[in-house]
Amino acid sequence: MSDDEAGVPEIDPKIANAARIYNYFLGGKDNFAADRTAAKMVLSLAPEVRIAALENRDFLTRAVRFLAREAGIRQFIDIGAGIPAARPVHEVARKVHRDARVAYVDNDTVVLVHARALLGRSPGTAVVAGDVRAPEAILDAPELTKLIDLGLPVGVMLIAVLHFVPDADDPAALVRQLVDRLPSGSHVVITHLSDGGVPDDPRIAHVREVYQGGLFFRSRERIQALFDGLELVEPGLVGVNSWRRAGSREVSWWLAGIGRKP
Template sequence: MNDRIRTDIAHNARVWNYWLGGKDNYPVDRAVGDQVTAFYPSIGEVARADRAFLGRVVTHLAADAGVRQFLDIGTGLPTADNTHEVAQRVAADSRIVYVDNDPIVLTHARALLTSAPEGVTEYVDADARDPETILAAAGETLDLSRPVAVLMLGILNFVLDTGEARAIVKTLMDALPSGSYLVLTHPTLDPELGGEGNKAAMAFWNENATPPITARSRAEFTSFLDGLDLLEPGIVSCGRWRFEEAAVVAQFGAVGRKP
């Protein structure tokens, strides 16, 4: 086993896996996951809505926008309908680079590296806080002179300083050409999305699990998309992005296109 993996403290990737019904987690992850759920009963819905958002967005970008390159930062543990599976279902020649710095995700990365023969998948062990390293590594698999969809689902909430989070996004998008996309989800305390319950849950998380997390307001979330053209329906609960019948969850979702 990777000696960076700790089983004595809950970790986000494994707890998220637990909420999604996966088996790649430990008793400490389940205990913390259950306690967070007690504080915030809809957290499992948030996890599922976030995953469904990923599927709808990647399908749209591959099928309707013609995107063939995806950079998925903060991948998490493999589960059903990973980015490459969704994209290559639409276009078998899609190329996907996954990025995560969690050792347990690295251990399971081989499950992400299956690919249609016409396409490519690759895994990069890097931190979201180091966008230059990510771009350099991704450039070995992706053609960064052609449009790339950057996916950062539930990852900027682990960058506690909003200015640093904005700088990460700007570095990534500045390096990519017109026609590239930024796909974001982020938890919020926004009462319009029922986010008040997040406050106690996040406080408990930050005392009992890793890495620490923060929520952001609509204005802060919007700032990550500065200079990009928002795809309809704009900034919404991620469950409702092009699926109006879905329940509202306290997780913003949006897709921006670089003009």
């Protein structure tokens, strides 16, 4: 067993896992039968989810490219990074800045094992065990502070992670805690599942059952509130598939936005 794997709890392949389900939606191979069964159940309810997941990933690429090229961001913190997929943040950012630095953060055992093997050994990257519900601990983690200078603008990625945070943990307050520690010029990128203005849609309840109630679809207004105190970059809060991309439909399972700290 490697040092990276020491002390990591055993993975139970018989229990579906959110990170592996998402990996399946993206066409990845890092999933088990239980994950594929759960994913297919979701797709039977809402076949568009697979396309929405791919659009969400494509938005991540566009957002990182925007932050690097137009905002001049050279360091990133990807919270809730998920199982490594094509075009990870550091590869996209380094097409603009060869010295871009990225800290990948997750609290999922499955993700950490894959990330340490595939991402953590690249110079200028770090893999940090951390939970979005404990933002101070993330920003104070030694692995992060060795790499990321919090005195300089940072791009914080919160891609498809806050909809796993229950209301009791106040996701908007968690974002504010992160923002309070960042310098002016930093940007926060958020994508979040929307209820589409129809919170009573029976498909939402069925999909939440697949995730054992741990998935929270929120209204546009509540997602917009996640950006309080930030200046929303044009075009504001829109579907992940239409952010700075002409000709795309507006409707999406995910809403996306980028906020700049004044």
